[in-house]
Amino acid sequence: MKVHEYLRVFRERRKIMLRPAEFARIVERLDAEERVRVLRSIPLENLIEIIPELSDRTKHFFFLSISSKQSAKIISLLPPDERVDILQLLPSNTRLRIIDNLDEKIRKETLSLLKYEPFTAGGLMTTQFVAFHKSMKVKDAIKIIRKRKKKHYIYYIYVIDDEGKLIGIVSMRDLLLAKSNEKLESIMEKNVIKVLYSSPAREVVRIIKDNNLLALPVVDGDGRLLGIVTADDAMEAMESEAAREMDVMAGVSPLENVVGAKVISLAKARLPALLFGLMGTILMVYIVGSFETTLQKYLPLAFFMPLLVYLSDATGTQSESMTIRALALDPHLPLLKYILKQLKSGLMISSVVALFCFIFASVVWGIKFGMAIGLSLFLSMNFSNLIASLLPIVYKRLLKIDPAGISGPLDTILSDISTLVIYFLVASLLI
Amino acid sequence: MKVHEYLRVFRERRKIMLRPAEFARIVERLDAEERVRVLRSIPLENLIEIIPELSDRTKHFFFLSISSKQSAKIISLLPPDERVDILQLLPSNTRLRIIDNLDEKIRKETLSLLKYEPFTAGGLMTTQFVAFHKSMKVKDAIKIIRKRKKKHYIYYIYVIDDEGKLIGIVSMRDLLLAKSNEKLESIMEKNVIKVLYSSPAREVVRIIKDNNLLALPVVDGDGRLLGIVTADDAMEAMESEAAREMDVMAGVSPLENVVGAKVISLAKARLPALLFGLMGTILMVYIVGSFETTLQKYLPLAFFMPLLVYLSDATGTQSESMTIRALALDPHLPLLKYILKQLKSGLMISSVVALFCFIFASVVWGIKFGMAIGLSLFLSMNFSNLIASLLPIVYKRLLKIDPAGISGPLDTILSDISTLVIYFLVASLLI
Numbered sequence: 001m002k003v004h005e006y007l008r009v010f011r012e013r014r015k016i017m018l019r020p021a022e023f024a025r026i027v028e029r030l031d032a033e034e035r036v037r038v039l040r041s042i043p044l045e046n047l048i049e050i051i052p053e054l055s056d057r058t059k060h061f062f063f064l065s066i067s068s069k070q071s072a073k074i075i076s077l078l079p080p081d082e083r084v085d086i087l088q089l090l091p092s093n094t095r096l097r098i099i100d101n102l103d104e105k106i107r108k109e110t111l112s113l114l115k116y117e118p119f120t121a122g123g124l125m126t127t128q129f130v131a132f133h134k135s136m137k138v139k140d141a142i143k144i145i146r147k148r149k150k151k152h153y154i155y156y157i158y159v160i161d162d163e164g165k166l167i168g169i170v171s172m173r174d175l176l177l178a179k180s181n182e183k184l185e186s187i188m189e190k191n192v193i194k195v196l197y198s199s200p201a202r203e204v205v206r207i208i209k210d211n212n213l214l215a216l217p218v219v220d221g222d223g224r225l226l227g228i229v230t231a232d233d234a235m236e237a238m239e240s241e242a243a244r245e246m247d248v249m250a251g252v253s254p255l256e257n258v259v260g261a262k263v264i265s266l267a268k269a270r271l272p273a274l275l276f277g278l279m280g281t282i283l284m285v286y287i288v289g290s291f292e293t294t295l296q297k298y299l300p301l302a303f304f305m306p307l308l309v310y311l312s313d314a315t316g317t318q319s320e321s322m323t324i325r326a327l328a329l330d331p332h333l334p335l336l337k338y339i340l341k342q343l344k345s346g347l348m349i350s351s352v353v354a355l356f357c358f359i360f361a362s363v364v365w366g367i368k369f370g371m372a373i374g375l376s377l378f379l380s381m382n383f384s385n386l387i388a389s390l391l392p393i394v395y396k397r398l399l400k401i402d403p404a405g406i407s408g409p410l411d412t413i414l415s416d417i418s419t420l421v422i423y424f425l426v427a428s429l430l431i
Numbered sequence: 432m433k434v435h436e437y438l439r440v441f442r443e444r445r446k447i448m449l450r451p452a453e454f455a456r457i458v459e460r461l462d463a464e465e466r467v468r469v470l471r472s473i474p475l476e477n478l479i480e481i482i483p484e485l486s487d488r489t490k491h492f493f494f495l496s497i498s499s500k501q502s503a504k505i506i507s508l509l510p511p512d513e514r515v516d517i518l519q520l521l522p523s524n525t526r527l528r529i530i531d532n533l534d535e536k537i538r539k540e541t542l543s544l545l546k547y548e549p550f551t552a553g554g555l556m557t558t559q560f561v562a563f564h565k566s567m568k569v570k571d572a573i574k575i576i577r578k579r580k581k582k583h584y585i586y587y588i589y590v591i592d593d594e595g596k597l598i599g600i601v602s603m604r605d606l607l608l609a610k611s612n613e614k615l616e617s618i619m620e621k622n623v624i625k626v627l628y629s630s631p632a633r634e635v636v637r638i639i640k641d642n643n644l645l646a647l648p649v650v651d652g653d654g655r656l657l658g659i660v661t662a663d664d665a666m667e668a669m670e671s672e673a674a675r676e677m678d679v680m681a682g683v684s685p686l687e688n689v690v691g692a693k694v695i696s697l698a699k700a701r702l703p704a705l706l707f708g709l710m711g712t713i714l715m716v717y718i719v720g721s722f723e724t725t726l727q728k729y730l731p732l733a734f735f736m737p738l739l740v741y742l743s744d745a746t747g748t749q750s751e752s753m754t755i756r757a758l759a760l761d762p763h764l765p766l767l768k769y770i771l772k773q774l775k776s777g778l779m780i781s782s783v784v785a786l787f788c789f790i791f792a793s794v795v796w797g798i799k800f801g802m803a804i805g806l807s808l809f810l811s812m813n814f815s816n817l818i819a820s821l822l823p824i825v826y827k828r829l830l831k832i833d834p835a836g837i838s839g840p841l842d843t844i845l846s847d848i849s850t851l852v853i854y855f856l857v858a859s860l861l862i
Contacts, residue, residue: 053641145607145608172604177573209667210451210452212661214662230643231666235662235666238669239640239669246676246680247752249752250753251745251748258772263775263779264779266776274749275784278738278787285737296730305733307712310740314682314704314843318683318701322683326690333690334460338689345695348697352698
């Protein structure tokens with residue numbers, strides 16, 4: 001069945017149960033205009049379930065295609081964190097018009113959430129949580145929860161003091177098992193795991209995973225409860241981070257969906273890194289060209305260029321991937337120890353590979369040439385290993401940047417250029 | 432503070448609260464022998480909390496370092512899914528000796544879990560769940576839950592019929608809000624999201640995330656409840672999958688921890704792909720060598736070799752990363768449409784890059800040479816784009832293999848060799 005028929009059947013006969021996420025994935029396969037058309041034809045009650053599952057690009061298209069009033073109506077029905085995510089995707093004038101159209105209470109809540117940086121606990125959190133004063137009795141808490149319409153988001157009950165400070169947590173199970181006249185204060189777990197609103201998303205994910213939490217409370221500098229980050233929102237943040245890291249290594253700018261994207265957008269996501277690489281490789285043309293006389297004297301040097309470039313770059317790519325992962329797994333990675341380990345293992349593998357190439361080249365083209373190949377390979381592999389182990393650390397820790405789509409190609413260019421320079425310098429000296 | 436002091440302080444003064452996962456991360460930074468020594472000195476009650484947070488390698492070391500009797504004692508105290516994970520890490524004779532030392536009930540449970548493949552719902556699930564018969568009353572269910580010692584794993588109550596088939600689900604909240612004389616049958620949610628024990632881990636992750644579940648029930652072919660996969664176990668499976676994909680692209684064999692690993696193990700994880708690459712590059716030496724006369728006739732051809740190899744490979748790496756992600760995001764990816772999009776965007780970017788290089792080379796070395804560079808670059812970029820878009824699909828869908836640590840380098844070698852062949856063939860014809 002084609003996508004179109006699928007969607008038609010779904011719209012006509014509500015009985016076909018398609019989960020919102022499945023529906024969203026089908027929508028993403030359509031062209032941009034079609035996506036908007038399909039979304040506009042969906043009843044509001046279904047739409048608000050589907051929107052959170054859509055890609056940022058589709059959300060962006062969709063909300064730009066409808067009026068601010070309509071946007072405000074839809075956005076009001078979405079959970080607060082989703083609301084903020086969408087507003088952050090839109091141009092500032094559209095964003096402000098939509099906010100103006102929101103109801104007083106929702107506008108206030110949304111504005112307070114918009115203050116937080118997107119990749120922090122504050123940016124990930126939702127304000128849909130249940131917090132009661134420490135003096136509340138179990139039976140009253142249960143009574144209030146019973147009255148709430150939307151119950152699915154209640155994972156825990158947070159207990160606060162007079163100043164709104166988070167002082168305890170009560171699970172639904174604890175509530176179920178407690179006597180009805182007890183105060184929350186006396187049944188609450190006092191050792192609450194929480195984060196500051198400014199903590200990075202990665203730290204949030206780590207804490208949730210390490211402690212097997214369903215939701216993590218977010219507090220301000222005074223310990224007042226601001227919101228919660230749910231495990232599934234954290235899971236999504238983690239997934240997009242992993243995808244971003246792969247893209248950075250491959251030199252692709254952030255891109256959500258290939259099948260549904262326009263060809264020109266795909267090209268745009270890939271071109272910057274390639275054009276950047278082009279500049280680097282033109283430099284290589286001149287570097288190799290400057291050793292023209294060496295090459296003329298001994299042409300077999302040209303035969304080995306792809307071998308040296310490949311092996312040094314492959315070593316570097318390995319180190320880069322290992323460093324990115326080590327940084328992700330351990331926020332307190334002991335850098336010196338890590339780099340030393342990487343260098344030692346680099347020395348070991350480069351020795352094996354260089355020895356092999358020395359023997360191969362010596363047998364076919366003589367020992368002097370073999371020595372030039374082996375020595376330059378040994379040097380360039382270790383140099384690539386060093387810079388590729390260091391660069392992700394420099395990006396993350398020192399520069400605090402994530403140069404999307406460029407850092408991978410940049411590292412390769414640095415590795416390739418240094419390889420060629422080392423190769424021809426060693427060869428010029430030895431041959 | 433050094434790692435050793437940290438650990439000593441932790442052992443001596445229990446009051447310093449270090450979460451099990453934090454402690455585990457510190458342990459992983461020690462050398463293998465030290466890791467075992469530290470773990471053996473930890474009291475059993477702490478140890479069983481720390482073990483699930485350790486890397487597979489450390490678990491493996493540790494359980495081989497103690498007697499089967501001790502192993503059985505520790506393993507009995509761990510959750511069932513963790514128990515099975517550890518047993519699967521050990522050599523079969525050790526495994527069988529430990530199983531023999533388990534108590535009758537735990538032995539039976541463990542043996543039934545060991546039947547499932549590691550990367551399926553069955554392999555990820557735990558048998559620690561609460562299932563009651565449909566006719567049970569709310570008050571009796573609450574009474575039984577009250578009596579359970581370990582309560583942290585109760586997310587939902589599963590409702591089964593006479594034959595053990597899963598027919599409904601009751602959240603703790605539903606239980607809290609229900610009248611005490613109602614039957615579970617009448618308050619349960621009948622539309623239960625569940626998976627077959629043989630479903631792949633990726634599918635399990637997808638379902639949990641799409642439906643914001645805390646735990647997903649696993650059933651057999653007859654719909655009987657076998658176990659549950661919790662959201663945090665699914666999160667871990669996802670994380671290790673993402674790390675594996677990056678490693679595969681970089682040509683690194685599975686490796687858990689760099690700082691704690693021996694240098695020789697690090698070298699072993701990287702060498703296979705590099706030696707494999709060495710074979711490929713030696714082939715390249717002969718390919719370039721076979722065009723010796725062409726090179727002698729026109730030496731600037733050598734200057735452009737790194738440029739062509741780099742740009743074609745970079746295009747391929749981009750496609751590979753995009754394909755891996757597309758396959759991960761959408762289990763029903765429309766292959767033909769996907770490949771066509773990739774090819775079209777490839778044509779676009781290669782045209783831009785090739786045109787640029789044509790102009791550059793024409794200006795410096797003449798139009799004939801420029802045409803050779805531009806045309807061969809255009810052809811080789813598109814060829815690399817095609818094979819790199821296809822290969823991950825061939826690996827996953829057709830071969831159903833995950834050639835850890837080799838597929839990335841294999842793709843690069845294919846790209847590099849085809850680039851060189853195309854380059855020299857085009858150059859021989861045009862110059």
